[in-house]
Amino acid sequence: xxxxxxxxxxxxxxxxxxxxxxxxxxxxxxxxxxxxxxxxxxxxxxxxxxxxxxxxxxxxxxxxxxxxxxxxxxxxxxxxxxxxxxxxxxxxxxxxxxxxxxxxxxxxxxxxxxxxxxxxxxxxxxxxxxxxxxxxxxxxxxxxxxxxxxxxxxxxxxxxxxxxxxxxxxxxxxxxxxxxxxxxxxxxxxxxxxxxxxxxxxxxxxxxxxxxxxxxxxxxxxxxxxxxxxxxxxxxxxxxxxxxxxxxxxxxxxxxxxxxxxxxxxxxxxxxxxxxxxxxxxxxxxxxxxxxxxxxxxxxxxxxxxxxxxxxxxxxxxxxxxxxxxxxxxxxxxxxxxxxxxxxxxxxxxxxxxxxxxxxxxxxxxxxxxxxxxxxxxxxxxxxxxxxxxxxxxxxxxxxxxxxxxxxxxxxxxxxxxxxxxxxxxxxxxxxxxxxxxxxxxxxxxxxxxxxxxxxxxxxxxxxxxxxxxxxxxxxxxxxxxxxxxxxxxxxxxxxxxxxxxxxxxxxxxxxxxxxxxxxxxxxxxxxxxxxxxxxxxxxxxxxxxxxxxxxxxxxxxxxxxxxxxxxxxxxxxxxxxxxxxxxxxxxxxxxxxxxxxxx
Amino acid sequence: xxxxxxxxxxxxxxxxxxxxxxxxxxxxxxxxxxxxxxxxxxxxxxxxxxxxxxxxxxxxxxxxxxxxxxxxxxxxxxxxxxxxxxxxxxxxxxxxxxxxxxxxxxxxxxxxxxxxxxxxxxxxxxxxxxxxxxxxxxxxxxxxxxxxxxxxxxxxxxxxxxxxxxxxxxxxxxxxxxxxxxxxxxxxxxxxxxxxxxxxxxxxxxxxxxxxxxxxxxxxxxxxxxxxxxxxxxxxxxxxxxxx
Amino acid sequence: xxxxxxxxxxxxxxxxxxxxxxxxxxxxxxxxxxxxxxxxxxxxxxxxxxxxxxxxxxxxxxxxxxxxxxxxxxxxxxxxxxxxxxxxxxxxxxxxxxxxxxxxxxxxxxxxxxxxxxxxxxxxxxxxxxx
Numbered sequence: 015x016x017x018x019x020x021x022x023x024x025x026x027x028x029x030x031x032x033x034x035x036x037x038x039x040x041x042x043x044x045x046x047x048x049x050x051x052x053x054x055x056x057x058x059x060x061x062x063x064x065x066x067x068x069x070x071x072x073x074x075x076x077x078x079x080x081x082x083x084x085x086x087x088x089x090x091x092x093x094x095x096x097x098x099x100x101x102x103x104x105x106x107x108x109x110x111x112x113x114x115x116x117x118x119x120x121x122x123x124x125x126x127x128x129x130x131x132x133x134x135x136x137x138x139x140x141x142x143x144x145x146x147x148x149x150x151x152x153x154x155x156x157x158x159x160x161x162x163x164x165x166x167x168x169x170x171x172x173x174x175x176x177x178x179x180x181x182x183x184x185x186x187x188x189x190x191x192x193x194x195x196x197x198x199x200x201x202x203x204x205x206x207x208x209x210x211x212x213x214x215x216x217x218x219x220x221x222x223x224x225x226x227x228x229x230x231x232x233x234x235x236x237x238x239x240x241x242x243x244x245x246x247x248x249x250x251x252x253x254x255x256x257x258x259x260x261x262x263x264x265x266x267x268x269x270x271x272x273x274x275x276x277x278x279x280x281x282x283x284x285x286x287x288x289x290x291x292x293x294x295x296x297x298x299x300x301x302x303x304x305x306x307x308x309x310x311x312x313x314x315x316x317x318x319x320x321x322x323x324x325x326x327x328x329x330x331x332x333x334x335x336x337x338x339x340x341x342x343x344x345x346x347x348x349x350x351x352x353x354x355x356x357x358x359x360x361x362x363x364x365x366x367x368x369x370x371x372x373x374x375x376x377x378x379x380x381x382x383x384x385x386x387x388x389x390x391x392x393x394x395x396x397x398x399x400x401x402x403x404x405x406x407x408x409x410x411x412x413x414x415x416x417x418x419x420x421x422x423x424x425x426x427x428x429x430x431x432x433x434x435x436x437x438x439x440x441x442x443x444x445x446x447x448x449x450x451x452x453x454x455x456x457x458x459x460x461x462x463x464x465x466x467x468x469x470x471x472x473x474x475x476x477x478x479x480x481x482x483x484x485x486x487x488x489x490x491x492x493x494x495x496x497x498x499x500x501x502x503x504x505x506x507x508x509x510x511x512x513x514x515x516x517x518x519x520x521x522x523x524x525x526x527x528x529x530x531x532x533x534x535x536x537x538x539x540x541x542x543x544x545x546x547x548x549x550x551x552x553x554x555x556x557x558x559x560x561x562x563x564x565x566x567x568x569x570x571x572x573x574x575x576x577x578x579x580x581x582x583x584x585x586x587x588x589x590x591x592x593x594x595x596x597x598x599x600x601x602x603x604x605x606x607x608x609x610x611x612x613x614x
Numbered sequence: 615x616x617x618x619x620x621x622x623x624x625x626x627x628x629x630x631x632x633x634x635x636x637x638x639x640x641x642x643x644x645x646x647x648x649x650x651x652x653x654x655x656x657x658x659x660x661x662x663x664x665x666x667x668x669x670x671x672x673x674x675x676x677x678x679x680x681x682x683x684x685x686x687x688x689x690x691x692x693x694x695x696x697x698x699x700x701x702x703x704x705x706x707x708x709x710x711x712x713x714x715x716x717x718x719x720x721x722x723x724x725x726x727x728x729x730x731x732x733x734x735x736x737x738x739x740x741x742x743x744x745x746x747x748x749x750x751x752x753x754x755x756x757x758x759x760x761x762x763x764x765x766x767x768x769x770x771x772x773x774x775x776x777x778x779x780x781x782x783x784x785x786x787x788x789x790x791x792x793x794x795x796x797x798x799x800x801x802x803x804x805x806x807x808x809x810x811x812x813x814x815x816x817x818x819x820x821x822x823x824x825x826x827x828x829x830x831x832x833x834x835x836x837x838x839x840x841x842x843x844x845x846x847x848x849x850x851x852x853x854x855x856x857x858x
Numbered sequence: 859x860x861x862x863x864x865x866x867x868x869x870x871x872x873x874x875x876x877x878x879x880x881x882x883x884x885x886x887x888x889x890x891x892x893x894x895x896x897x898x899x900x901x902x903x904x905x906x907x908x909x910x911x912x913x914x915x916x917x918x919x920x921x922x923x924x925x926x927x928x929x930x931x932x933x934x935x936x937x938x939x940x941x942x943x944x945x946x947x948x949x950x951x952x953x954x955x956x957x958x959x960x961x962x963x964x965x966x967x968x969x970x971x972x973x974x975x976x977x978x979x980x981x982x983x984x985x986x987x988x989x
Contacts, residue, residue: 053666054722056763057674112744115732115795117752117759124746148673149759156730156788168722191711192861220668253645256671320645347671350690351645463657507662509628510860512712515661627862683877709863717863753961754954772880775868820883821947835950842951 015446016189016196019434020048020165021427022420023185023200025172025227027051028058029147029409030391031206032154033416038424039161045424048198050167050187052222052517055155059208059220060412063147064259064343065131066139067409069104072128075136077101082585084407087133087299088371088400089544090560090587091240091580096378096396098583100407100414107413108140116153117142119340129340130264130292131405133299133592137264137292139406144259144343150409170196171517174445175203175230175387178437181430182234182387186445190517193510195449197442201430202386202423205231205374206416209392210528212521214367214477215470218250218257227393229524231374232531236382237564237576239395241528242536243371243545245403246479248303250366251352253321258344258363260405262356263296265340267329269303270360271315277325281306283593294593301402301545302592304365308479317362324362333357365479369408371399371545372535375564380419386426390419397562401544452519455504462518465499468492469522469529477533481548486537493530494572500526531565531573538575539563556587616642618693620651622663623703625710633710635701642693648681648700649688652714665714672828675764678705679714685769685826705769718765724781725763728807730788733800751796758791758836760829767823767833773816780816781807783823783833790836793843809844817841886943892936899930945971 022038024031027049035049051058070080080101085092112118112126119127119141130137142149158164169190176184176197185198207227211219232238248269249258263269268289271277276286276295283298283306290297307325310316316323329337329344334357337345341356348354354361374389376382376396382389391412398411469492476489500522507515541555542548560580565573591599620640625633638659640651649667656663665688667677672690680703681691688702708716738745767783774780781789789808793801807813817837824834874880899921906917920926948971949964956962 053668053674053676054718054763057666057668057676059669059674061674061762062669062671106740109740109744113732113734113738113740113797115792115797117756118744120747120749120752122749124748124751126744145673145760148762152759152761157732159726160729160731191717220670220674222668254670320643343673350692351671353645461657462661507664509626509662509712511627512664512715514656514664518661625864627864628860633864633866706866707868709865711861711863750956772868772873772883775873776870818887819947819950820880821950822879822883824950825879832950834947838951839953842953 015442016194017434017439017442018048018196018198019046020198020200021045022202022204022423023048023050023198024204024206025050025185025230026058026205026207026391026393027055027155027166027168028206028208028391028412029060029151029154030412030416030419031204032151032158033413034204034206034390034420034423035164036154036158036161037417037420039158039163041421042424042428043161043163045163045427047164048167048200049164050170050172050185050198052169052171052190052226054168055158055166056152057222058151059223060147060151060409062218062220062257063150063409064144064257065261065264066129066141066146066406067108067150067413068131068134068138068404068406069108069140069410070101070138071105071108071126071140072136072138075138079135080104080138083134083293084398084404085400085585086588086590087404088398088402089554089590090556090582090585091243091397091400091543091562093378093397093581094583094585095581097398099378100398100411103414104410107410107417111150111153111413114153114157116149119143129261130290130297131260132263132297132303133293133404134297135292139261139264141261143339144261144341147409167196171520172207172226172230173449173520174441175205175234176438176441177234177384178435178441181385183435183438184442186442188449188516190512193513195446197439199434199438201427202388204388204390204419204423205393206389206391206412206419207393209370209373210525211367211370213469213525213529213532214244214473216250216255216364216474217367218247218255219367224521224525225393225528226521226524227389228374229527231382231387231389232527232565232567234384235567236384236387237375237566238528238531239372239375239562239564240397240401240535241370241372241531241565242477242539242563243399243401244367244477244532245300245369245371245545246304246365247368248300248307248365249327249363250368251348252319252324252362252364254351255366256347256351257366257368258327258348258361259341260300262327262329262341262344265329265336266290266332267296267327269296269363270326270328271310272317273315275315277310277315278303278306281309282595285594293596298592299402300368300405301547304479305547307365319362322364324364326360327356327363328360329356330358330360369403371395371397371401371403372532378418379422380415381422386430388419388423390415401546449516452505452516453508455502457504457506458502460499460503462503462515462522465496465503466522466525469496469526473529473532477536479547481536481546482550483537486533489533490530490537490572493526493533497526497530497570527567534573535563535565535575560587616644616693617698618642618651618696619699620655621699621701622652622655622713624663624713626712644694646693647689648686648691648693648696648702649677651693651700652688652702664712673762675762678764678766678769679703680706680769685766687764687766687828690828705765707769707771707775708765716765720778721763721765721768721782721785724785724807725788728781728785728789729800729804730785730792732792732795732798733803735797735799745797747796754796755791755794758787758794758831761788761831761833762829764828766826766828770822770826772820772822773818777812777816779812781813783837786814786817786840787831787833787836790840808840809847814840814844882943886940889936889940892933893940896930896933896937941975
């Protein structure tokens, strides 16, 4: 076992991990940062985000609007103190990226341009054509290169977090290219390892998004918060699950069923005209749009494709020039992978698993309940996303909370004394022995693909867009069995060098732990809220469930589910209204003398 | 359903003295890409097959490999465009770590040395807002900022094959991208990598990099324009020594 | 250490035969010799002209002989290949240009080169009285 000492160890070099690393390097260059990632930073999944990042910049917009959109978009399960902090810092963070060279799209005057996204009152999404995540990630990565105090460990697969005397003191990771196990001994640790969309069969998420960091934190006793809330993005390509950004609709694209009818008007988002307009129809929130698809499917209004039912995203009226300027990547993706050029044809789309609102339980400083351990980005749950994340808040989130995690971890590192407690190395050796032990498993016919496919199919069945007690129970049972089966999956590749077979087994273990928290958190939430919709409990129940769920690890047993309070500062829970209904309510509120935007 | 013969170059450093081909019969869906066929092998035939991949939408840059001799992103190489026999090899011009995984340390070091980040022309506080940059100024470098670091250009470049000290297409294009950014003032600091003989002047303008680039970055153009600028700067330093 | 990265050898002298694209590149580079050769022929002609009428007539006759014509045809073919391949690359060597608020497309740059070629050829043909 190799031992590396650092002041702060960061697991994950996507948007949040890089932002954290830069924050530490800028605030205190004397602190040594070990940036550990299972892929090269530019492969991290931040790269795949398309549409943009939200931050109030337009004169007609206000922090109040961003706050209200976010809180109501999250069905009031957001912590409002966190949201306030988030929206206030958002424009600064996006401007900082601009100073670092991010090629944001511009107005003719040279200012940063914005576009509207779903559930948004004023256009506040900063975008770099339709490759915003790509540009944000590469800007952060390239900026990070200049800091000598950031030592990168690319293609190191982290397996364990080490807690000694109740304080997080390190990370165990496998160097992929050599198979050597490394112990990163640190004074504080940040987990920024992304989400776990891969627990579902159809997802916009890349292969690397297996929830490793969430699982590591969970196994050392940090609760995973609000795991039942899984976001379906309404416009993914059938089969591959490739994302077509919400920007398609932000720019004016419409969604129709097999009869060419704009079906969203039947689900509380209409009337359809005038179009485009904010917070209505195609620019409703993601959960509502995905749920509307499910209903259309039940009614038999979908078009059928090789990969099942779909609806149509029609962008033809935008014209070739606008599509080429604003949505070139979408055009390329739809043409190549679907054979449909959006300039000439509508593109079949369906809801696809996109984002985990839940994650590692942190406070507004990105700190977990375990001292010295921080988390940021999709793997964390602060929570600003509540029961349904607003499109384009996640890219901003990883900047705001990535920086906070970095500053918090730096502060802790300055307080912890030098030297490695003996127990850290002992734990490292135990982890190493466990990893090497995986090679000794006998082949009893289990395989990574076999267990994984059973898991993803069951998650879709039990924890999909609409959920029932019965289906969720079946998934709970199956995931329990799969956790036993995964312990029998052999590592057939016996080589030390770049063993992706070994990594596959470890990732699968993580995914099963995460799947279990999702479905167990979901089955006890007997209400419908945001992305968690139950056919057997159709109403939101604030009395019983206006609280965050916390799933706590209990080894081979199922997780324990408990709850904690939601922080409410100024917006009391109200009905979520979009389209004409929202406009009418706003008008009424105005006539009644109270300011619009203040939720009743 | 179509059955293809997938010939994969395998190399396991602990057991093979040199790489060898192994053939798999893979049943493919009509709309599959080469990566799907490789995933099928890993899932159902040989779990030890080693390669990199993630996004499956041609933006993360992980899955570059040689398919029938050409460097491509395997997630965007459609089976329908190939004959029944498909040969897959690790990216050319890089050392093979294992199977389809190559060692790309060389690029990472060159990228770092190239200083691919804004060195501000004038410092500005965040509180003063963004730098103004017109759409025209953006257009001057936008294309060169699209590089996903997939390494296809290095695999296509015969110059890099023969002279590994060549900084290479992607790193030079990214340097040019920052040199051309209206917010940047770091051109002189980057000249040590850019304007030297292992920089733009090592390029003999084969142009293969731009042919294989999946993101239309056109590194060959960046390098040729870089040569012009480098030459102009050189003569300027003689004729107008005060302009330095 | 279990790592043992394998380096594939690149054939130093025959690499350009492996791919059509590389071969075409070598052709493009090699055909510059034809251009040089023709320049040499012209210079020889000038020297002969300076030496006197008889020498120049001999030179012209040599150029008109079957061998001379074949040589010039081969040179012409190579020079045309050289020109066309360089025209194809021209857009990569040009700084970005704009015309009427639109970016000038690579195709237009190549077309302008061909137009220039035709134009210059016409002027020369006019000058020597062939048109």
